[in-house]
Amino acid sequence: MASHETQNLELKNILAAVSQLKIGGNAPFFDGEFSGGECRVFKLSFKDQASVAIRVPHPTENSSYDDTIAIVQAEVRILQTLEAKGFFWAPRCRGASLTFDNPVKRPFIVLTWVEGFPLIWDKDFPPRPLRDTVLRQIASIQLSLITCTLENRSITATAFFERRLKNRRTQVRDGKIPCLSEQDCLDQQALLHRVLGLDRNSTVFAIDHGDIKPGNIIVDEEYNIKCLIDWGFAAMVPIARAAILPRFLWPDDSATIAPSLTVLKDRQAYISSFSSQTSQAALSMLRWQDAEDVDFRTLYLDSLSSKGAHTSMARVRWKLSYCEFLGDAEEHSVMGRQLEMLDA
Secondary structure (H helix, E strand, O other): OEOOOOOOOOHHHHHHHHHHOOOOOOOOEEEEEEEOOOEEEEEEEOOOOOOEEEEEEOOOOOOEHHHHHHHHHHHHHHHHHHHHHOOOOOOOEEEEEOOOOOOOOOOEEEEEOOOOEEOOOOOOOOOOOHHHHHHHHHHHHHHHHHHHHOEEOOOOHHHHHHHHHHHHHHHHHOOOOOOOOHHHHHHHHHHHHHHHHHHOOOOEEEEEOOOOOHHHEEEOOOOOEEEEOOOOOOEEEEHHHHOOOOHHHOOOOOOOOOOOHHHHHHHHHHHHOOOOOOOHHHHHHHHHHOOOOHHHHHHHHHHOOOHHHHHHHHHOOOOEOOEOOOOOOOOOOOHHHHHHHHHO
């Protein structure tokens, strides 16, 4: 059954739904509403307690009730794991309704509210050196996320991704992804072992946020990062995936357009902030973020979870005009040389 049922997002229904979870205090009032690509968020404040965020996923045409509940439940588990591991930069889960049988007619999550505003970021703002300070903070958060959640599992990275490839291919065969062909899936699968390289047999996993971009980074007025929000895409994945560059350090149209000089400088500042560290998390990030063919490897790994990235890479026949895939060749950084060439 597709989840087409109308949401009852009137304020009285949201208050009733939160009240059923026994969350909140006296004299509740709504303090704001925000809408993103995946959900609507309502800020609920109280006279005598801290504010909370009510995160309600948007209805989708192709998701069943069970699928929608499973997605919300997975996010709850991720947030609970992060809290248990002592990860500081995620909101805390105060409660959740994992059913459509509630006053808003949708499953939802109640989170701690984090004061601040989304990071403003473009090619000119913030200027350096503030820009580099922010990049160092984000790198530190990615390091912390991997370090806090590292664990060995019984499945290899290859087996994990092959399962995803099989599921994608089944969807294509069933006509659920009309923009992709079965050959596009076979071409993707043929590259898997070479892209993973030395990590193909790794059983080390960590949590990946999945969507680190400015809109999901909450900062204060002095650009100190307070929180990463929107953990709807987060998952426990092979470290190869958890260690790749955050999304805002590679353009949306990376399959056809090379990263700009600004992006290359941003990457250099990001990587330099942890390049001297020797922890497993730092070494993995260095390996996957500072390889000569970093753009191809990053886009390939993204294509394993993103249908859009898969489509973009298939259209260019898995070849980037500006970045040669080196396969099993020795990986080494040429970022400095790229910057010198662009500056010349």
